[in-house]
Amino acid sequence: MISLPKKIGMYFLLIITSLLVFFPVLYAFMISFMTGPEILQGRFLPHSFSLENYVKVFERLPLLNYLLNSFIVSAGVMLGQLAVCSLAAYAFVFIQFKGRDFIFFLFISTMMIPWEATMIPNFFIIQKLDWLNTYQGLTLPFFALAFGTFLLRQHFKTIPKELQEAAQIAGLGRFAFFWRVVLPVSKTSLVTLGAYGFLTTWNMYLWPLLITTNSSVRTVQIGLKQLQSQEIATDWGVVMAGVIVVIVPTLLLLFIGQKQLQKGLSQGALK
Amino acid sequence: MNRQTKHGFWKKSVNGRTALLYLFPSILLFSVFVFYPMFRTIYLSFFLTDQAGNAALHVGLENYGYLLESSAFRNSMKATGLFVLYTVPIGIILSLFFALLANEKLKGIGFFRTLYSSTMGISVAASSVIWLFMFHPSIGMFNRVLSVLNLPQIQWLLDPEWALLSVSISTIWMNTGFSFLILLGGLQNIDEHLYESSRIDGAGYFYRLRRITLPMLSPTLFFIITISLINAFQSFGQIDILTKGGPSQSTNLIVYSIYREAFINYQFGTASAQAVILFIIILIVTILQFKLGERKVHYQ
Amino acid sequence: MKKVELIDLSKSYDKQVDVISNINVTIEPGEFFVLVGPSGCGKSTMLRMIAGLEQITSGTLKIGEAVANDLPPDKRDLSMVFQNYALYPHLTVQQNISFGLDVKKVKKDEQRKRTEEVAEMLGLTEFLKRKPRELSGGQRQRVALARAIVSEAPICLMDEPLSNLDAKLRAHMRSEIRRIQRTLGITMIYVTHDQVEAMTMGDRIMILHEGKIQQVGKPIDIYNNPANPFVATFIGSPPMNLAQAMVDKKASELIVGDVWRLPIPADEIDALPEAPLIAGIRPEHLRPATKETREGDKLIVEVTNVEVLGNETVFSFQLGADEWQAKWSGQWQIDLGDSIPLLADYGALCLFESKSGKRIKQPTDLGNFVFGKEVLV
Numbered sequence: 001m002i003s004l005p006k007k008i009g010m011y012f013l014l015i016i017t018s019l020l021v022f023f024p025v026l027y028a029f030m031i032s033f034m035t036g037p038e039i040l041q042g043r044f045l046p047h048s049f050s051l052e053n054y055v056k057v058f059e060r061l062p063l064l065n066y067l068l069n070s071f072i073v074s075a076g077v078m079l080g081q082l083a084v085c086s087l088a089a090y091a092f093v094f095i096q097f098k099g100r101d102f103i104f105f106l107f108i109s110t111m112m113i114p115w116e117a118t119m120i121p122n123f124f125i126i127q128k129l130d131w132l133n134t135y136q137g138l139t140l141p142f143f144a145l146a147f148g149t150f151l152l153r154q155h156f157k158t159i160p161k162e163l164q165e166a167a168q169i170a171g172l173g174r175f176a177f178f179w180r181v182v183l184p185v186s187k188t189s190l191v192t193l194g195a196y197g198f199l200t201t202w203n204m205y206l207w208p209l210l211i212t213t214n215s216s217v218r219t220v221q222i223g224l225k226q227l228q229s230q231e232i233a234t235d236w237g238v239v240m241a242g243v244i245v246v247i248v249p250t251l252l253l254l255f256i257g258q259k260q261l262q263k264g265l266s267q268g269a270l271k
Numbered sequence: 272m273n274r275q276t277k278h279g280f281w282k283k284s285v286n287g288r289t290a291l292l293y294l295f296p297s298i299l300l301f302s303v304f305v306f307y308p309m310f311r312t313i314y315l316s317f318f319l320t321d322q323a324g325n326a327a328l329h330v331g332l333e334n335y336g337y338l339l340e341s342s343a344f345r346n347s348m349k350a351t352g353l354f355v356l357y358t359v360p361i362g363i364i365l366s367l368f369f370a371l372l373a374n375e376k377l378k379g380i381g382f383f384r385t386l387y388s389s390t391m392g393i394s395v396a397a398s399s400v401i402w403l404f405m406f407h408p409s410i411g412m413f414n415r416v417l418s419v420l421n422l423p424q425i426q427w428l429l430d431p432e433w434a435l436l437s438v439s440i441s442t443i444w445m446n447t448g449f450s451f452l453i454l455l456g457g458l459q460n461i462d463e464h465l466y467e468s469s470r471i472d473g474a475g476y477f478y479r480l481r482r483i484t485l486p487m488l489s490p491t492l493f494f495i496i497t498i499s500l501i502n503a504f505q506s507f508g509q510i511d512i513l514t515k516g517g518p519s520q521s522t523n524l525i526v527y528s529i530y531r532e533a534f535i536n537y538q539f540g541t542a543s544a545q546a547v548i549l550f551i552i553i554l555i556v557t558i559l560q561f562k563l564g565e566r567k568v569h570y571q
Numbered sequence: 572m573k574k575v576e577l578i579d580l581s582k583s584y585d586k587q588v589d590v591i592s593n594i595n596v597t598i599e600p601g602e603f604f605v606l607v608g609p610s611g612c613g614k615s616t617m618l619r620m621i622a623g624l625e626q627i628t629s630g631t632l633k634i635g636e637a638v639a640n641d642l643p644p645d646k647r648d649l650s651m652v653f654q655n656y657a658l659y660p661h662l663t664v665q666q667n668i669s670f671g672l673d674v675k676k677v678k679k680d681e682q683r684k685r686t687e688e689v690a691e692m693l694g695l696t697e698f699l700k701r702k703p704r705e706l707s708g709g710q711r712q713r714v715a716l717a718r719a720i721v722s723e724a725p726i727c728l729m730d731e732p733l734s735n736l737d738a739k740l741r742a743h744m745r746s747e748i749r750r751i752q753r754t755l756g757i758t759m760i761y762v763t764h765d766q767v768e769a770m771t772m773g774d775r776i777m778i779l780h781e782g783k784i785q786q787v788g789k790p791i792d793i794y795n796n797p798a799n800p801f802v803a804t805f806i807g808s809p810p811m812n813l814a815q816a817m818v819d820k821k822a823s824e825l826i827v828g829d830v831w832r833l834p835i836p837a838d839e840i841d842a843l844p845e846a847p848l849i850a851g852i853r854p855e856h857l858r859p860a861t862k863e864t865r866e867g868d869k870l871i872v873e874v875t876n877v878e879v880l881g882n883e884t885v886f887s888f889q890l891g892a893d894e895w896q897a898k899w900s901g902q903w904q905i906d907l908g909d910s911i912p913l914l915a916d917y918g919a920l921c922l923f924e925s926k927s928g929k930r931i932k933q934p935t936d937l938g939n940f941v942f943g944k945e946v947l948v
Contacts, residue, residue, distance in 0.1 A: 007377065010372070010375055010377060011377070013372055014377075018386040021369070021387055021389065021390065021444070022389055024398070024402065025393065027401070031404065040410055084297055084300065087293045087294070087297070088294050088296070091289075091290040091291075091293035095286050095289060095293070097289075097290040099287065103298070106301070107301075110301055111557070112558075113553075114504070115505070116507070116526045116529060116546065116549060117547070117553070118304070118305060119529075119533075119546075120315065120324065120529075120543055121307070121308035121315070123324075123533075123534075125303065140300070140304075141303075143296070144297040144300035144305075163657050163659065165624050165651070165657065166651065166653060168624065168643070168645065169622060169671075170671035170722075171644075171645030171674050171675060174289060184661040185659070185660055187661070199392065203393075203395060205395050205396050205507065205508035205511070206507050206508065206530070221394050221397075222396075224396045228403065239400060239404070240400075240401070240404070246396075247393045251389060251393065254389065258385055258452070261452060262452045262453075262455055263456055
């Protein structure tokens with residue numbers, strides 16, 4: 001099919017470009033094992049892969065606590081989004097009702113409103129609810145998601161209407177049909193949306209910055225900022241150890257779910 | 272008879288009522304956290320506010336007038352515009368290039384796909400910290416490379432001439448992962464038969480790229496262009512960690528400017544006015560996408 | 572086993588034109604009743620109204636003795652098989668079959684017993700643990716059948732259940748469904764667009780066209796005595812040949828398609844009107860003329876197309892403005908352009924009023940086509 005020289009050229013391009021893309025991560029990984037003097041020398045490989053910096057970073061920051069917070073918040077948003085979006089998508093696909101187009105338009109319109117344009121009143125809402133430094137303050141505003149609803153709606157639409165009718169004849173109620181048939185059949189897109197929700201929440205920066213004023217529910221991303229501003233110039237090894245700790249869970253998630261995510265997102269993107 | 276029609280109406284609306292039940296969580300959350308705050312933002316933009324963010328003095332369009340005259344805001348708009356211009360086209364071309372490479376059927380291609388998409392799994396905060404180090408004036412990698420090549424050192428993040436460009440470079444890197452993933456998905460949705468038939472016709476690689484791949488990819492490309500544009504306007508984390516809007520305001524992008532105005536200077540009125548302007552910009556981008564998208568894009 | 576009664580049943584969407592109007596029919600308990608018609612004739616809508624998946628606009632639907640207009644589908648005591656089978660893709664064959672029982676909270680033991688019995692009956696035992704996507708089209712079809720049977724509902728509705736199968740399997744499943752229906756004695760209402768299925772499966776069939784009943788009756792009666800030109804052409808393959816016809820009372824002849832004159836027996840001429848008619852004749856009743864045939868009785872036609880099907884030969888020719896076909900048994904060596912002498916009896920003709928489509932004469936002489944069992948030795 002492809003000639004050998006062409007193949008070699010391809011691999012050459014692939015290796016060079018992918019290394020360029022991945023280099024900063026690799027670099028950070030190497031730095032995370034280096035001592036201060038080593039970093040000053042400007043080496044690429046550390047003398048030894050000692051975990052000293054990792055131990056230090058956990059000592060200097062309640063990093064374990066932050067990791068747990070990040071996990072709770074990400075998992076919370078993920079589950080919340082799955083529940084709220086799948087219910088809405090189900091209504092759009094399987095229930096005929098007046099005003100459906102209007103409500104659908106309402107959902108679309110939320111996509112045109114950037115989150116940052118509403119963050120000031122949102123901050124005060126959370127403050128009034130006394131939800132600063134709480135998990136619900138970090139998660140609840142993100143449960144409803146137009147993109148997620150559309151993604152699931154696309155998948156639900158591929159379920160044949162006859163399945164619903166067969167269920168009706170069998171005597172299955174509406175919610176039971178949703179729970180016992182629609183959700184299990186749509187496992188793949190639920191996984192896609194779940195991974196997407198988890199990833200974006202784990203990486204969220206601005207909202208936790210506003211909402212967490214102490215370390216009780218602070219997430220790792222804010223922890224990183226804290227670490228970086230505390231450690232100026234002195235201990236880059238420790239900072240990078242922190243970076244590696246923070247990115248490993250999401251990188252793993254991405255590596256496992258890459259194929260799924262790529263398929264699911266490009267389907268949801270285009271109706 | 273009357274009772275029957277009433278009964279009938281109640282029965283007929285049963286679907287509407289159940290649908291509402293399923294939609295209720297979304298509608299409630301959208302109302303509280305999207306629609307109300309949006310109106311509130313617009314409302315606040317006409318006021319001067321107190322420290323707690325309450326409207327204190329109605330000033331009409333004065334906030335906007337103030338913004339348009341303020342050189343800081345104009346500077347911020349200019350920086351945002353330049354930032355979008357630097358990051359979006361290059362970012363998309365780069366991701367498209369990676370996606371085209373990774374779409375070839377070669378052994379071990381999955382590994383390369385994983386590497387290309389990796390930046391999607393790295394948070395803005397983590398990326399920014401990594402790049403902060405790479406931009407470091409003395410021990411950062413870039414200046415070391417420059418010194419090895421006997422070139423003058425650059426104050427990447429400290430020189431107003433360079434700072435925006437540096438931030439843009441790191442942003443391009445952060446965004447390639449997501450764009451790559453979406454574009455690769457789009458490429459893989461193109462029907463294999465189209466290539467086979469063109470190969471029978473003897474079409475070369477670039478001919479196929481121009482005549483089949485890009486037209487068939489156009490919906491995906493269009494989608495990712497829009498998303499990238501919106502994302503670029505919303506950039507915040509990298510600014511907060513890399514430059515804090517400096518040096519001399521050269522990287523004070525609009526969201527960072529809103530953040531600073533509101534949560535550091537407590538000027539919620541003018542911050543809201545900026546937020547409204549951000550909203551209008553995003554609105555225009557989205558509407559353009561709908562308008563152009565219908566005409567220009569070739570859907571399968 | 573319950574009867575299903577449709578009284579003045581009509582259906583319209585958004586108060587627009589009726590898609591189904593004034594349907595009156597009683598489907599007897601244990602009967603295999605086929606609804607047949609071209610696509611868009613309203614047959615599926617009718618079935619879905621019986622199932623409770625579509626609202627009834629007006630009229631009464633009785634299932635058993637009870638009015639069922641407003642009953643939800645699951646309270647109507649029926650099962651349904653869909654064209655695309657509607658199997659739950661995430662459940663195994665076993666779970667698919669027992670799904671309805673599970674919903675109705677039948678005990679697990681009982682569920683398993685009944686599922687296994689039905690699986691046995693349909694030869695699905697070895698596939699019970701598989702998912703639908705691991706099955707062939709025919710196997711999926713059986714699972715859909717099994718799901719309907721296992722419910723033990725007295726009425727079963729089927730909506731074009733065989734149309735996704737290949738021809739050979741379809742023929743096999745026809746007899747299998749028939750066999751199961753007879754064994755279980757359920758009332759079957761079966762929708763199809765395929766007149767062969769209707770003819771071979773139904774105890775009685777109803778032909779629908781544009782939402783109206785064209786004819787209800789036993790398949791063979793409908794074949795022999797179609798109620799109107801639509802039924803005449805819809806049932807039978809190749810269809811009945813039709814052409815405009817006039818009665819020439821003076822000559823006591825029927826002029827078919829302006830070119831063919833057939834003598835009318837003296838005792839029948841008075842009953843015929845002078846208005847324009849449509850004459851119809853089945854292709855197998857156009858016989859080859861022999862040497863003994865009187866020259867005046869022969870109809871000489873020019874062959875425009877020939878299909879030799881092995882045991883029979885079908886050829887086409889132009890009669891006036893219409894293309895007709897004749898079907899002879901055996902392999903005839905006929906070429907395009909040949910002139911063939913044909914012979915037909917007036918008795919085999921079917922006559923309809925041109926305007927209303929009403930039948931005014933049914934075929935009396937069916938030639939050598941009807942046999943009693945007594946001919947068998």
